Amino acid sequence: MSFPRRVEAVVFDMDGLLLDTEIVYRAAMIDAGKAFGVAFTGEIYAAMVGKTTPESAAMMRQLYGEDFPVQAYFERVWADIEDLLEAETKLKTGVVEILDYLDDLGLPRGIATSNGMAAVERYLGRFDLLHRFNAVVAHHDVTRHKPNPDPYLLAAERLRVDPAGCLALEDSHPGVRAAHAAGMMTVMVPDILDPNEEMHDKCVHIADSLHHVLDLLKASVEGVA
Numbered sequence: 001m002s003f004p005r006r007v008e009a010v011v012f013d014m015d016g017l018l019l020d021t022e023i024v025y026r027a028a029m030i031d032a033g034k035a036f037g038v039a040f041t042g043e044i045y046a047a048m049v050g051k052t053t054p055e056s057a058a059m060m061r062q063l064y065g066e067d068f069p070v071q072a073y074f075e076r077v078w079a080d081i082e083d084l085l086e087a088e089t090k091l092k093t094g095v096v097e098i099l100d101y102l103d104d105l106g107l108p109r110g111i112a113t114s115n116g117m118a119a120v121e122r123y124l125g126r127f128d129l130l131h132r133f134n135a136v137v138a139h140h141d142v143t144r145h146k147p148n149p150d151p152y153l154l155a156a157e158r159l160r161v162d163p164a165g166c167l168a169l170e171d172s173h174p175g176v177r178a179a180h181a182a183g184m185m186t187v188m189v190p191d192i193l194d195p196n197e198e199m200h201d202k203c204v205h206i207a208d209s210l211h212h213v214l215d216l217l218k219a220s221v222e223g224v225a
Contacts, residue, residue, distance in 0.1 A: 002220040003185050003204055008165035010102060011155045011184065012133075014113040016171040016191035019123055020090045022049065026192070028080040036073050038064050049192050050172030052114050052145050091127055094210025099132050101214055105221065108159045110135035112151040112168075112178075135159050147177035152184055169213060176202050187213055
């Protein structure tokens with residue numbers, strides 16, 4: 001078997017896992033940094049991947065001083081991102097294929113994201129994918145966000161599956177920590193961030209794409225049969 005237990009449900013992260021959005025966010029934040037006279041780099045963005053906006057704002061103040069106009073900066077970022085996402089957002093390769101396979105197996109699936117529900121509806125709706133998920137946990141559904149396990153625990157509850165029977169798919173370090181803390185079988189599919197030793201320890205697999213995850217699922221089902 002490819003997984004230590006039978007997979008009874010799959011919980012997906014959204015940004016960087018289902019949607020190729022992280023490069024768009026990074027470009028918008030780098031450009032906004034130039035407009036505000038600070039050197040915002042790809043390395044700084046990588047440190048923010050998987051964090052909430054308030055957490056990222058706190059990092060900005062640590063980097064650029066307590067007087068840095070964080071609210072104005074993020075207003076500029078989000079204004080730019082809206083246009084960029086509408087024009088450039090793409091599905092990550094393998095999304096449709098893995099959802100089709102889960103349909104064939106009759107396995108429930110959900111989303112656990114730090115993004116807001118409006119963004120989930122907007123961008124997954126654009127690809128007509130929202131109806132293909134049985135549950136969505138977004139930013140305002142929990143008070144403790146990734147790397148805390150709460151988003152994944154709530155997703156499992158809404159799917160009516162024990163967390164131990166859930167396969168969690170993540171691209172960020174905070175997301176992997178959250179899924180692992182929830183007791184889920186966790187697979188990292190790296191996007192902006194490379195896996196470190198901690199990620200290898202917390203994941204049952206590091207996959208290079210959702211196609212790779214699909215192959216692991218098929219091998220697991222064949223092993224069970």
